[in-house]
Amino acid sequence: MPVYSVSHVENVRICVIMVGLPARGKSLIAQKIVRYLLWLSIKAKCFNVGSYRRQLAGDTAITAEFFNPDNRDGWSVRVEAVNRATEDMMRWFAEENGVVGIIDATNLTKQRRSDLLKLCRENLIEPIFLESWCDDQDLILQNIADVKTTSPDYVDVDPAVATDDFLSRISQYERNYQTLNVADDEDLTFIKLVNVGSQIIVNRIESYLESRIVYYVMNLHIKPRSIWLLRHGESEYNLTGQIGGDSNLSERGWRYAKKLPEIVLKSLGEEHEHTNLTVWTSTLKRTQQTASFLPYQKKLEWKALDELDAGECDGMTYEEIEQQFPEDFKARDDNKYEYRYRGGESYRDIVIRLEPIIMELERQENILIITHQAVLRCLYAYFMNVPQEESPWMSIPLHTLIKLEPRAYLTLVSRIKADIPAVSTYKEKGTSQLGELASEVSNSRDLILNSLQASV
Ligand SMILES: *[C@@H]1O[C@H](CO)[C@@H](O)[C@H](O)[C@H]1NC(C)=O
Ligand SMILES: *[C@@H]1O[C@H](CO)[C@@H](O)[C@H](O)[C@H]1NC(C)=O
Ligand SMILES: *[C@@H]1O[C@H](CO)[C@@H](O)[C@H](O)[C@H]1NC(C)=O
Ligand SMILES: *[C@@H]1O[C@H](CO)[C@@H](O)[C@H](O)[C@H]1NC(C)=O
Numbered sequence: 001m002p003v004y005s006v007s008h009v010e011n012v013r014i015c016v017i018m019v020g021l022p023a024r025g026k027s028l029i030a031q032k033i034v035r036y037l038l039w040l041s042i043k044a045k046c047f048n049v050g051s052y053r054r055q056l057a058g059d060t061a062i063t064a065e066f067f068n069p070d071n072r073d074g075w076s077v078r079v080e081a082v083n084r085a086t087e088d089m090m091r092w093f094a095e096e097n098g099v100v101g102i103i104d105a106t107n108l109t110k111q112r113r114s115d116l117l118k119l120c121r122e123n124l125i126e127p128i129f130l131e132s133w134c135d136d137q138d139l140i141l142q143n144i145a146d147v148k149t150t151s152p153d154y155v156d157v158d159p160a161v162a163t164d165d166f167l168s169r170i171s172q173y174e175r176n177y178q179t180l181n182v183a184d185d186e187d188l189t190f191i192k193l194v195n196v197g198s199q200i201i202v203n204r205i206e207s208y209l210e211s212r213i214v215y216y217v218m219n220l221h222i223k224p225r226s227i228w229l230l231r232h233g234e235s236e237y238n239l240t241g242q243i244g245g246d247s248n249l250s251e252r253g254w255r256y257a258k259k260l261p262e263i264v265l266k267s268l269g270e271e272h273e274h275t276n277l278t279v280w281t282s283t284l285k286r287t288q289q290t291a292s293f294l295p296y297q298k299k300l301e302w303k304a305l306d307e308l309d310a311g312e313c314d315g316m317t318y319e320e321i322e323q324q325f326p327e328d329f330k331a332r333d334d335n336k337y338e339y340r341y342r343g344g345e346s347y348r349d350i351v352i353r354l355e356p357i358i359m360e361l362e363r364q365e366n367i368l369i370i371t372h373q374a375v376l377r378c379l380y381a382y383f384m385n386v387p388q389e390e391s392p393w394m395s396i397p398l399h400t401l402i403k404l405e406p407r408a409y410l411t412l413v414s415r416i417k418a419d420i421p422a423v424s425t426y427k428e429k430g431t432s433q434l435g436e437l438a439s440e441v442s443n444s445r446d447l448i449l450n451s452l453q454a455s456v
Helices: 006-010 026-039 049-057 072-096 110-122 137-150 159-174 208-219 236-240 251-268 285-291 318-324 326-334 347-363 373-384
Strands: 014-019 044-048 100-104 126-133 190-194 199-203 227-231 278-281 299-301 367-371 400-406 411-417
Touching: 014 026, 014 110, 014 208, 026 044, 026 100, 026 126, 026 208, 026 347, 026 373, 044 049, 044 072, 049 072, 049 100, 072 100, 072 110, 110 126, 126 208, 137 159, 190 208, 199 208, 208 347, 227 373, 251 285, 251 400, 278 285, 285 367, 318 326, 347 373, 367 373, 373 400, 373 411
Parallel strands: 014 100, 014 126, 044 100, 126 190, 227 367, 278 299, 278 367
Antiparallel strands: 190 199, 227 400, 400 411
């Protein structure tokens, strides 16, 4: 089975070194890059210096005074934290074949930066600096609000006290902060994001993989928005249990399509009822028919959103596949992510064709996507960080909308069931029968929030 991985093509290793004052969204950007690369099967990991610092300092309450440059104890703990994070990263590159490691730290002055640079170059790792620079006070305060509600440093601390403490912590760092600039750092590979994407400075990007990372961070924005993911209404093929094809909606599928505008409106809530959504569908009839009653002007068809191509099995039922291609049937159950239908596609193939969709999706605001079971599983896996061995088995029922609300440090998920029955198209492992055992279906992912820690 061919394994797609950019690194195998290029044999590169990259160390992304985050630069920026606290509350500039560095951890968020770092975590998103990791999630995106893992989704593409590129081995990536973030080394968060803040959590090393917390381990070293133990339970002692950390206040802004700790970050005073004249406080020797605080200073040596923080140096040690950076050292340990760096050592762990180097070990990960060497022993676990890491491809993209990210050092998420706050106080990287020129001296520290050049130490890291030297270490990377000696070990044939491409260093790339990623600075988030921000002087927009509203953005900073918004970020502080997110950090103080999620940072382990401020558990049980009064929010007003936490904000004050955090602001003075930032001013401790500001005393020594050195931004990246083209005049002094022209030899370095770096990306500088100014006020979250309102301006981007890119210097000396060399490899293909670096340029993917640049392109990805260029598309990020932090405006609040919702994403609705749904499958087409029940199709005629679903009634007969056939897969693939380009059939029409069933009678119940049409009922769902007619009810959809009302469900979406309700889910938007009163204050947003005039919000215009962008609607994306695949090129197949069943998704377009499902979208046909939605009142929004902006509708776009994407070939990349078409259902997994079942090749020679297109139009067959799972029972027929089990009888005619028993080996394939078993091979697919054994490794559903990698299994490629004869003349068709695997889940891995879908992820590759969905990459441009993810890039565009990051740029969008409110958007509703009507697509197919396998494609939806892959999109959902991206947003919720679902591992590859689980994603092809996730339950995504018909006539159910999934609403995602990405927040700074977590993604809220809700499922909205339309009250219109549909057949189940869920196939358990090891059987050709359709239908789900309610208790075993793994919706558990919904409960997992993508929470993460700030690095300061
Ligand atoms: C940042 O690092 C510099 C030297 O690398 C040090 O002098 C300064 O005290 C540090 N600042 C903070 C807030 O840790
Ligand atoms: C539902 O029907 C469509 C064809 O209309 C098919 O592509 C899809 O695979 C079906 N779902 C399942 C899992 O049977
Ligand atoms: C789908 O519906 C259209 C009319 O809405 C009809 O002309 C066509 O024959 C139908 N296709 C199938 C495969 O039933
Ligand atoms: C949504 O689009 C409609 C028609 O294109 C327009 O009249 C309306 O003002 C738009 N609403 C918003 C909130 O932009």
